[in-house]
Amino acid sequence: MTIALLSSPTNLGLRPPEPGGVPGAGKAPEALRDAGLHRRLLAHGAVDAGVVLPGRYVNDDGRRPQEQVRNQAAIVDHARRLARRLGSIVDEGHHPFVIGGDCSLLLGVGLAMARLSDAGLIHIDGHTDFRHPGNSRLCASVAGEDLAASVGLHWPALADIDGYGPYFRAAKVAQVGCRDDDEHLDEASSVLGAVMPARQAMDLGMTNVATSIARVSGPSGYWIQLDVDVLDPAWMPAVDSPAAGGLNPDQLIELITALAPKAAGMSVTVFDPDLDPGGEHAALLVEILTSAVVSMGTG
Structure with a gap:
């Protein structure tokens, strides 16, 4: 199968x-393209699947209705359009x-993924992204709430779009790379199939981590969601919420390289x-991704 590069420039x-x-x-997406990501992956046989554009970012703090996050209608619209495009890519036999x-x-x-299969999720992130209305009155930014929403723990407008929620069964989700002081670590550990903070993962070794967490998803495979703030800010400070204690580039390459062959697809964010x-951090990210992603779907 071929890797299909799809840009999703949402903020x-x-x-x-x-x-x-x-x-x-x-x-x-365009910064990484300019740094050589597309050129290098296309040279390995990938195809360019275009872009799914988001709606306009609007800061509506102070006038947003209760039980709504920032840009909620635009997020839901983008999710539907992205899902349709991903479905077409998979139908064409590609790995997105x-x-x-x-x-x-x-x-x-x-x-x-909920429409296509009973796939699992490997969520590689410096945070659990497990804030939701049941544990916080501060729900406003989906980028800190996406994992909770994906397993059904958010307002239905986000967690049950078109009746497909939960998008991933919690027992088939593994979270890797959060910090030991993550405020939702205990809850995520009690709900998800596996949670491995960055320090524990580094002690165990990345190949062993990959073997352990891949079992959680079962025979239907998994999607890899990579938030680059899993890297320590000494290596990757160009993120919204940097936190000390993360992986180094070699560890991240080892982890994704071990997981990619059996992945149905992958996303990289933040x-x-x-x-x-x-541009030095874009260049580093291109090196990491091209080293690790080229084997996606080969296992």
């Missing part, structure tokens, strides 16, 4: 970086590689080019 799930500001993560954007795109990925004016 809809993030908080504004400052009053009146707009998050820069929506620029990531979605280049975001922020991790609110996981709703579209989950919607597509790189912010506005925080990388010299």
Whole structure:
């Protein structure tokens, strides 16, 4: 099967970086293209599947209705369109590689996977992204709530789009890379099939981690969602919410390389080019991704 590169330049799930500001993560697909990601993967036989554009980012703090997140209608619309495009890519026999954007795109990925199969999810992220209305009164930004929504723990408008929720069964979801002080670590550990904080994963070794967490998804396979803030900010500071104690690039390459052969698809999110004016972090990310993703779907 061929890898299909699909850009999803959404920033809809993030908080504004400052009053009146707009998050820069929506620029990531083109920044990574400019740094050579597409050129290098196309040379390995990938195809360019185009782009699914998001709606306009609107900071509606102070006037948003209760029980709504920022840009909710636009997020749901984007999820539906992304899911349709992913369905077409899979029907064509390709493995999608979605280049975001922020991790609110996981709703579209989950919607597509719920329609297509009983796939699992491997969520590689420096945070659990497990905030939801049952544990917080601060629900507002889907990029910190996407995993909870994907397993059904959010308002139905997000967690049950078109009646397909939960998009992933919680028992078939593994979370890797959160920090030991993540405020929702205990709850995520009690709900999901596996949770392995970054420090535990580093102690165990990435190949062993991959073997362990791949079992959670079962025979239907899994989607890999990579949030680049799983990397320590010493290596990747160009993210919305950096947190010390993350993986280094070699560890991340080892982990994804071990997981990619049996992956149904993959998404990468939360790189912010506005925080990388010299382009060195985009170049590093391209090295990581091209080293690890080329074997996707070969297992």
